[in-house]
Amino acid sequence: MKFFLMMLFFGMMTGVIGSVQATPVSAVSATGTGTFNNSPDMLIDGVLASEGSLWKAGTSVWWSGMSPTFTIDLGGVVLLEDLLVQVDNNDAYRFEYSENNNTWSSLFDIQVSDGEVGWGMDTMSTDSQNSEYIASLDFVPVDARYLRVFAIGGDNSYSVSEIQAFAAPVPEPSTIMLFGLGLLTLAGASYRRQKAGLYAE
Ligand SMILES: [Ca+2]
Ligand SMILES: [Ca+2]
Known part of the structure; x- marks a missing residue:
């Protein structure tokens, strides 16, 4: 009976965790x-240009040379699961993350050859469920509050139009309490049945 309860517990946990989608971070x-x-507000305004549109689009931040760096503050540390980004397709860009805006770690590099459009702005995702998924950009979820991007190669004409972060949702306290109450009820019912001799161990 204990084994049955344990299996039920893990089954429920798997169901709870598996059904939760990464949510967009504002x-x-x-x-x-x-x-x-x-x-730089263009990077977080939620507007994606049409793929293949001009790299100097009004919806993007664009520049020459490798000095500019753009930093995004997610407002708090999240478990960062995925990014959806849009960059000029014929350049290389490095994306990094940080918890404190001081110590930075590399998240992924977009290569000049990445993406599928022949020319112009190209949308790319690290989410395997997204149609713009690029496997080489995929990363193991990390704790992050800050994201930054800068150019590391290409034709010296750079453009980034959007950086959207997706994080593991934090369960509502009420959900956790309901879940816990449910488990207690199940355990109690099991104990009473055992006591009544309806089930043998
Ligand atoms: Ca694309
Ligand atoms: Ca370019």
């Missing part, structure tokens, strides 16, 4: 250093 700010065109 970034609170985007800033840039160096010389560039358009506001």
